[in-house]
Amino acid sequence: MRATVDVQLDEETARLRAALKGDLHSHSDWSDGGSPIEEMARAAMALGHDYWALTDHSPRLTVARGLTAGRLERQLDEVAALNERLAPFRILTGIEVDVNPDGSLDQEPELLDRLDVVVAGVHSKLRMGSEDMTRRMVTAIADPRVDVLGHCTGRIVQAGGKRGAKRPESEFEAELVFEACRQFGVAVEINSRPDRLDPPKRLLRLAYEMGCLFAIDSDAHAPGQLDWQRFGCERAARCGIEADRIVNTWPLDRLLEWTRA
Template identity: 55%
Template structure:
């Protein structure tokens, strides 16, 4: 690949990153990422024939916008839209989370394109490196969540092998993780031996969210009591919908569930996604008062969404949660020791 093609590809990816950070339209983001992939594969001879917007637009996956962007980069200019995006990204999404966010050593809930994320593991790892993270858990979905392309046993093994290949190229420690679905009886949707091979298990309810309070409470307490569970993910399941209304949160005995989390040392996730903000503040304060541990997670499905950390950190700050109760402010060895505390 020529140096010019590399610069074009990197610039296109960077702009896609800023679009992801701002929750831009998915199709627009994919257009820039597809164009970046094409640019990255160009030979020096192919690049020599690209001088105008029309030249770039003749390539697969390049439309008027991406072709214009690439032409500016090729002629030594920084596209104005990239300059504006960099300026907007200079500050955290929520400045209220800056101080606490500075203590975060890693992210315990992220997704790749092996499941329902938008980018490969190597790109997520590169962003974690740039952010100065000490560790990054890749927590793609478990098998039964087919709508999110959940990983079978074989695909999860393959992901671990890929992780081993990538690790020498990255400063941050890549952690074997899974966001495992909590099944109807409270069991975790993955085989015991596979769970035992993970570093981080985030247990989340994704189905039958409108179950009775008694049913949901039993499911969640059973999952929290599992010795492999490290984090209880987005506990209420609430989500901001396209019309501006919230998908109703699941009903459960929050005091019982959070008391179980405190008893078993399971962290209550402070999900940083702007359309989740889960748990809501009254439940977050209840978990605080009951002595729970917490994890501020981005639940990133794309590299730019790893910037969501400040949104969760700001909510933790408002709730008055002490830094030492947030497990992803802990050093790696302390985190891993805690994750394995109840395993056979």
């Protein structure tokens, strides 16, 4: 029986991986990634993706060389030039924007309005009380510019590497946060990094039961890490999440219609 279950899980994982048309969270050497934008884009193309979102960090995260408004504008020009060369493949303009303690977003609103994909993530004061953290997250989710809630618990499950020591989950009222995601049409990220695997499966199941959408993302900082999405697919399969609830299984036109809505 166990072998049959494992085979079914492997098959569903493979189906989800084959259904993915892109990746909505990854980094280049403009921020804390290790490779140029074009190298990352071509690695995504080699995996069979139709699109790939470039989501370097926002300015508050100085340790990750977050992009000032001026640097982000220059990056947008570079992406536009690359898209002319790489068409029909599409690099989606994006950002992993830091959520400030008051729930505001760490980038100029006019620039966020120009982006294809906005991933919002908490990177500071991760140990604030549950009530304050819930308010902070819900405020960010309610911002119409936000498309994806990134690595929602902030946990680190493997020590070592650039992430350092293990880190416990932030405390927040998950039902309130996921209801905000459902209500405001924000996808809950299934972060595929082996050192994150965030959120934990109990919260994935809760978000699914509450009717949320999802994005299976690599959070890659190097070309070889883009294939980490398979870990997210395995976790989604374990939680019974269907492909159509995962926004990056959608064709580009449908995805962009959703992010712009």
